[in-house]
Amino acid sequence: MERPKVIFLDAVGTLFGVKGSVGEIYSQIAQEFEVEVSPEALNTAFKQSFAASPPPIFPDGQDDLSQHEFDWWQKIVYNTFESAGVISEFADFSAFFGELYIHFGTGEPWLVYPDVLSSLNKWQEQGIQLGVISNFDSRIYSVLQSLELSSYFTSITISTQAGFAKPDPKIFAMALAKHHCPPGAAWHIGDSVKEDYQGAKAAGLRGIWINREQAAKPEPEEASPSPDPEEEETLSQ
Numbered sequence: 421m422e423r424p425k426v427i428f429l430d431a432v433g434t435l436f437g438v439k440g441s442v443g444e445i446y447s448q449i450a451q452e453f454e455v456e457v458s459p460e461a462l463n464t465a466f467k468q469s470f471a472a473s474p475p476p477i478f479p480d481g482q483d484d485l486s487q488h489e490f491d492w493w494q495k496i497v498y499n500t501f502e503s504a505g506v507i508s509e510f511a512d513f514s515a516f517f518g519e520l521y522i523h524f525g526t527g528e529p530w531l532v533y534p535d536v537l538s539s540l541n542k543w544q545e546q547g548i549q550l551g552v553i554s555n556f557d558s559r560i561y562s563v564l565q566s567l568e569l570s571s572y573f574t575s576i577t578i579s580t581q582a583g584f585a586k587p588d589p590k591i592f593a594m595a596l597a598k599h600h601c602p603p604g605a606a607w608h609i610g611d612s613v614k615e616d617y618q619g620a621k622a623a624g625l626r627g628i629w630i631n632r633e634q635a636a637k638p639e640p641e642e643a644s645p646s647p648d649p650e651e652e653e654t655l656s657q
């Protein structure tokens with residue numbers, strides 16, 4: 421397999437993940453506002469609320485993008501606590517959400533996966549350009565900076581700024597254009613079969629699925645530019 425010119429990576433679930441769980445963090449911050457609710461109930465409610473939300477794209481709202489991003493997440497979080505049956509217990513839900521939103525824009529709630537730095541360093545040493553393609557919002561810049569990952573990437577393409585969300589081929593095309601790279605010379609690695617693996621393939625890139633939920637975490641070489649054929653087949657399922 422010829423070495424790629426560019427390797428794109430997804431962000432949440434690929435480069436970094438939530439420490440503990442979303443429910444744990446939501447529950448902890450809710451306690452500061454005197455609302456008691458179990459992390460388990462919030463995790464279940466969040467997954468349902470997030471899955472039911474529209475893609476984070478705002479074609480007509482680029483002039484007020486940060487507000488659109490804020491409102492998009494506020495609705496998801498509101499629905500999460502409403503589904504968990506405790507929304508009426510908040511004296512000031514807006515104040516709670518504001519603190520929560522700021523918190524997730526820092527490095528505090530996030531954990532860089534143990535295989536990430538070694539892989540990024542290896543690819544940099546091999547002269548491979550690196551980019552991020554994510555359906556995250558513009559807080560990704562502050563998060564990557566806080567996690568000391570920013571310097572690895574020469575491009576960051578996110579759905580809220582692009583106006584297209586994975587698996588739409590257009591967001592991959594926009595990322596490729598930043599590197600003047602044809603689709604066949606790029607890889608995309610991510611934890612979503614639909615958004616990352618299938619989305620990349622549909623756009624002409626080589627898609628690699630990384631399963632962060634399996635008990636044994638992937639070793640760095642499993643997502644390296646030089647896997648053997650068996651690893652390659654396994655990662656591309």
